[in-house]
Amino acid sequence: MPDVFLNFRTGDGDQLAAHLDSVLTQRFGRNIVFRDSKSIRPSTRFPQELIRNVRRSRVLLALIGPNWAASALLHDPADWVRREIEEAATCEIPILPVLNGKGTALPRRDQLPTSLAHLTERQYLSYTTRTSETDLDRIAAELLELIPELNVPKEPPSAPGGPGTNNSVSGGIHGTVIQTGPVGGDVGGAIGGTVIRENTGPVHTGRGDIHHSAPHFHGSHGTYVARDSYGGPYVNGENHGGIGNTYNEPPRADEPREDGDGDERR
Template identity: 35%
Template sequence: MPDIFINYRTGDCEHAAVAIEQNLSARFGRERVFRASKSIRPGENYRTGLSTASSSARVLLVLIGPKWLDARDRDGNRALSNKDDWTRKEILNAMRGGARIIPILCGRKLPRLVAADLPRALASLADLQSLTYDTGSAEAGLDRIATELIDLVPGLVDRTAKASSTDAVHYTNGGPVNGNIVQLRDMSGGSITNTAFNGPTGPVSTDGGDQHISYGDGATHITGKNTGGIRHKFGSKRERGEHR
């Protein structure tokens, strides 16, 4: 079943509901985010679908726009006070199922809910910390919602997150490493100067001077900027117990 249920009222926050659902579906997978017109397929019982999904969701996002509180039903009564109102029933189903309820205020200047303005069954919504989604800063709002959901819902992974940059220099050593290794990353352009590696095989330098690699028979000497002569030294007497 979906982890995240998008709760909204027809005629209020519909565009926000689509934008938030599509963004979260792209990040976490379509199967993990429920929005009625997307998730209930033709021929399926919508009452069963809404009841099951809202009762089993881990998080229910209550999208609240300027018309949410005062919307009217067919008889002219306030919709939220109607026990058959689906926006109301989905919220209550999620509460009974133990879901985390997060109000999403769809508008920068939209005020927080006040308990006295709500039906008694929904009064606790006024005490819940809310998030804001505003079309003027939609990307920031979507990022904030996704970040909070990742922290709140175990197993959610943002598939659109950029992979961390890889190190610019990689070292592979088949055996134990002796001495210090300095690993460089995120390097582009420029140059490396005056770097020395003082490992067990003698000093290696990247400075502009002579390059010396000295270790037993076959020591290598490179003069100047690696354009001079190369000399190999053979015939040195090995110390006892030394192996190649």
């Protein structure tokens, strides 16, 4: 259901309507703005759609440009710009005039049909290209006051890669400790060597052989490596050699990845 209905006249406010539609959609999400040329599907009978969506909206933005009040169409009871505003007033939906362009003033009562005279008594906002960023912020802030539900926090983007691994190494360390990938945990105790985090490949900082991706290392002092109940490695006893592990590294760019599957009536 659209929350914001954009009321405008082609040639006077249609460019601002398209801009507001884009900005408000980006800020608050899809389907919260009704703009007839975008929101009404082809072949649909537009009179019923216009009235239905005015009644369902939470606020109507009446976009008033420099030639808005001078249009003879405004005095035609069949004019859709007029009918939309009249319908919103009948349904007691808030109507917010937005004056489009430098020097545009709120219409005078004698310029309007009797059914639209209430517009002269409504507080309005302005929009100009020179102060567009500030003006758009004010319009968005006013909409939040009228429709607090628009201020729903968006979920933060998920971190790349799979779930991290919790790994803690404690005790006396006399060698090298390497942690790669998104690893939670800490390295504690007296460290008499080097701590390396976030490396992207095998690391060898001491003597002896290193068997990459193998469960055992062979170096000086015979280091023993096994897996604990959480799937992470641990060291049984003091370590006098080197430990290297790789956890959930994201694929490189060169490795394959497995992915899932204008309206003439106004």
